[in-house]
Amino acid sequence: MTNNTIPRKEYPRPQFERQDWVNLNGEWEFAFDKDNIGEKEKWFNKDKLNQKIIVPFTYETEASGIGEEEFCANIWYQKEVTVPTEFENKRIILHFQAADYITKLWVNGQYVGKHKGGQIAFSFDITKYLSADRKLNIVVKNEDSFSCAQPRGKQRWLPENFGCWYVQTTGIWQTVWLEFLNEANLESVKITPDIDTESVEFNLEFSEDVLQPNLVLKTEISFENRIVKEFEVGINRTLHTVKTDIASEYFHWKIMQWSPHHPNLYDVKFTLYKDGKAVDEVQSYFGMRKVSIENGNVLLNNTPIYQRLLLDQGYWKESHLTPPSEDAILEDIDRTLEMGFNGVRKHMKVEDQRFLYWADKKGLLVWSEMAATYEFSDEAVQNFTEEWMEVVKQQYNHPSIITWTPFNESWGVKNIYTDVKQQKFTEAIYYLTKAFDSMRPVIVNDGWEHTISDIITLHDYVEYGDEFTERYQDKETVLNNSIAFNKGKHAMAQGYEYKGQPVIVSEYGGIAFNSEEGWGYGNQVKNEEEFLHRYESITQAIKDMKYISGFCYTQITDVQQEVNGLLTEDRKPKIDLEKIKKINLQ
Template structure:
């Protein structure tokens, strides 16, 4: 193993799921024992029962990052972790749940030498009930093996699948990359609450899910906080594990009877769920929701029944020392506040399912989010299975965030390379569209962002033309592009064969990508030499998009530089390249 490096110390001590928070938990981030296993001998040699790892790693940062203390970018297919923990005596009568917010890719877990489960996928959260294998009077030992690959059949997003960076693909991430923690639950607990705002009726639909039904009578109390002095309480007596309740939140505290969530005023209602069994309080979860509605009417996207012009930034969520893992809440907030300061009202989270803490702060600060799945890069039965399973987990897990207004399962035909003509690949995207709609019929779903759309609620087009006049001339005749008469991006057409424009909203979801000549890397088109040249090109292209009456928004590439791709408005260390106010002036024109 590479000698441990010295770098800034990062700690992730925050509760990882602020939208579903319990008070009884223990953070397992920090120093773990660690080992590579390139020859894959660990399981046969029973490392899970007798680990003797001599190296260390800082969780939740992968070994490829500087923050991990290792910083080795060479791909290793198998990595092992080990640490001990002790159960506090006050939790001795509870179920102990071991939770992983994200680990890439196939994670296997043993506690005290006993296998407790595995999970495949790099971006979804997962957990194991380890109550039956822990001891209460001594230290317990958790051992984790993570298997990764360079396969293009697994959802990998912008992680490279060869041994060096290329194009817009970056260093891979292997292993635990988000928080690991313990949570202590009663025998019967609240597994999940799906919250759906019903803006038109001033109500919220709560769908409760218990882990099991108790033998004694139980009830779930829902407490919605309106202000310091006003709450509303509602109870439901479930007859099965899944129950539903629609609650009115009309209140005389506000002239419109209800506070809407908007980018300008991202109001959140705090809500607490209490589970009583035989009239005893056994479980309590704190959460929140936002009253907002996303819909489509004709060629317009509506927020709370009013058209919204979306000004987005393509945001890939990479940091210098921590790569995909946000280094801190402060770093997350800095990105959001600088995005807002530049006059943008949202981000398209590109090829990454973001940390729940990021989504929490977007909820709090009113930043709109397009949530995009990490792509596979080849099409096969295995790729279909891997993608579908994980995408379903992600939509369920992130459903409650009001900031998420659009789902983007596919981008630029990645993973479906022959979608233009291949019916099998086309029907796969249709299946994902309808699967997503079956889980969430409230948000638009885009298939396939960039070009070659099949069935899609929004037509999202990519074009890195650098001359505003040429851009405008290409798109001024709406039918030319949307009826597949001409390609709009290097031979790519707006629709796959057999699919047609049906009047959906149109948004330019990638453009710009301007880089400076003195930067060591690449951007789209010719690089500029001065800030004045940058602003002139940026303004001309942005103005050309705004002149198109049928286009209802845009997404500029991109928020920050990422490794060799240097077309960010901010450097990778978040230093602005252009005065933020000047960017805002263009967006506000």
């Protein structure tokens, strides 16, 4: 259930979709609380604040209707909602797809709870706060800071932009919505494909009410509207996992694998019955694909794949980290594929689930990265670990995600080259990630100074191919720390050795046209001819290096003061995209 006049009206969680929901995006009441007096003065009892804002865009953006870039650590939102009569006697769940950084919630003047973390989805059960006339006065306070101990990615922690750090993101920045449930319901499903056994495993979590008698879960798997498998199981506390084969006579008893060229997806419908009556129904999907590593190569479905990635920071001029529309998401994905890239490295951002949905649908490979902290402390370690593990849980089912990248360029672990404590922290994150997801490679630490890592990645903004070839032609000297690159960095942290992992150049290029207002890497170019000469020189040199199994070019679009995109900030191509494709694929 939604309204065509509100922004980002599409269903926000496409891998776990229900019919009974209300989108709360659009106009909310809003207030800055510069002196942090709102709680003392009980703003949570207000039904009006002194400004308006368009959710889910942050106050720093033009799309919000405010466009104020000065940082404010405490802000308030308010919206009154009437629950439709058809949802009487249902549980009411208030969902936030993401809000940065601490979210406190009051409903009808009563404190509900708080959540910490700016990158992940979270929710509150607000059923008991509903008034007799079915009203919900929803009041939200968001608390943010310039602390480098909180995962902040590319958000600046100074009053002005600098280097490759941009305007901060404060408060609600993804969709807010209500969902209506029966007492007994399916809370989550972890879906694990296995192409070698042509089977799929469902790890199921139910509400606390699953101990009610006579509950049965029916699962229906289909492909292109043809049912390939259906089965029923009784629900009890001991049921956690169900595994089933899915090879079907419709497809000559084979499975339809997911890949960039053939992004086949199976639909799955879960229906929970009580005494023969449906009490919950969830639509989902999955892709049958396998990521593995063998003989120095990354394999997709047991076949080596060369990764042609594009660095994608997911910023828009008018809305910053929030995609302004689903069409904007599709435009970026389509342009990426149009240029001959087969994937993206989502850089310093935990991306909108609608982006991942379309990556699944269109066959775009994705490296999922965590927003960095910028200090190493007990607080930073705890903040990072808690939020990263929730990222992995929330994004696990997307077949497009083929790599986890929790750390980048030693950010938050700046002394990792020699500091054993920081090294052990990255090892811990590696093993925690593997404990939850044994399928995907994990990169620690993207760019240089790796500890334990399934792929060794190198960042180097050398301008031309001849210099790149000279520097990297001897694999052993590069990977065993005999030479330094990128201003004195080494491939491995001290005490760690290269052990035959695949090698990918995961940042290079960053070529900018002449500009007095922004920067790129190396010398700026005057025209398309100069750009293409340099792009072809360095890209071809990487492709010609036999031990390197992929690359990631910086970057898809300009971002604020960083003007090294293949597209401008408003998505206008700077060069003929067909020429980029030709170089990528030649």
